[in-house]
Amino acid sequence: MLDTRLFHHLVSWLGQWPTRRPLQVVGSERRTLPGWDGQVRPALAVAAPGGMVLSVPPDRLAEVRELAGKPLDDLLAALPSAVGQPGWRTYPAVFRYSLVPASLPDAGEWVAPDDPTLPSWLRPFRDVLVARDADGEYLAGVGIKRHDRYGNELSVGTTPAARGRGLARRLVAQAARRVLDEGAVPTYLHAPENAASARVAEAAGFPSRGWMSYGVFKSE
Numbered sequence: 001m002l003d004t005r006l007f008h009h010l011v012s013w014l015g016q017w018p019t020r021r022p023l024q025v026v027g028s029e030r031r032t033l034p035g036w037d038g039q040v041r042p043a044l045a046v047a048a049p050g051g052m053v054l055s056v057p058p059d060r061l062a063e064v065r066e067l068a069g070k071p072l073d074d075l076l077a078a079l080p081s082a083v084g085q086p087g088w089r090t091y092p093a094v095f096r097y098s099l100v101p102a103s104l105p106d107a108g109e110w111v112a113p114d115d116p117t118l119p120s121w122l123r124p125f126r127d128v129l130v131a132r133d134a135d136g137e138y139l140a141g142v143g144i145k146r147h148d149r150y151g152n153e154l155s156v157g158t159t160p161a162a163r164g165r166g167l168a169r170r171l172v173a174q175a176a177r178r179v180l181d182e183g184a185v186p187t188y189l190h191a192p193e194n195a196a197s198a199r200v201a202e203a204a205g206f207p208s209r210g211w212m213s214y215g216v217f218k219s220e
Contacts, residue, residue: 005185006097009151010046014055021051023075025065027058031083036145036153037124042083043216046095054214056083080216089219093189094198095211097151098176101186102205107131107170108141121157129175131167140167142175152179153187156200172204189213 002018010017015028031042043064045054056064064082067075076090108131113123115130117138122128125143133139140158147153154175156168176186188206190197202208 003097003099003185005150005183009148009185009187010053012148012150014044014046014053016053016055017046018048019051019053023052023054023068025054025056025061025068027061028055029058031055031057036147041215041217042085042088043079043090043214045214047212047214049210052212060084076214079214083216085216085218087219088216090214090216092192093213093215094192094201094208095213096188096190096201096206096208098186098188098204098206099180100205101173101176101180102169102203104166104170104173104204106174107167108174119157125155129171129178131162131171133162139165140171142171144175144179150184151187152182152184153189154179156197166203168200169203172200172206176204176206 007017013030014026015030016026032040035041043054043056045052054064060083067078067082079090080086080088108129111128111130113125113128118128119138122141122143126146127144129142130138131140138159139162142154142156145153145155154172156172158168172188179186188201190201
């Protein structure tokens, strides 16, 4: 049975969940509104073993549904143009969530996002968890993407010099416990080819369940 928090998060984030179809395209006003960082995501999808829900702006619904019969790779390639952003790309990600984070010791402290010692990638987050060395130098951090009241996504990064110490997994597990204590479900997304991120997720208690996510973003 799907966790209630995850169910409500997916309904809120996508506009509908679940589906028993291989692909169900839905229109959602969420695709026209700024997300956690103020940026609009004009297409988002989550695919579970039972099927995929693809969320797009309501005024693009008919155009995207015309792509539904295409092979998945062709659909994903055509999706940015179909939602009005031909210069953007569709990025795949492994979608993970945790209901029981790994029992690892805490590794960091919660700090204000305007802390001058933070790296630039952490500054857009409202909630930031940081590990430092004995001299107070930044080593690793986690930011929480607060998508809605039911589901919050975790992002983690470690400085090259601090890798291999287990800091990332400990920070992710620590942040996941906070999200669960607040009544939401923690999620974790990473590129399919990012083996290091996959290892962090597994060690922190975010198993792979065969779920994927797809999002249309500005090309990097």
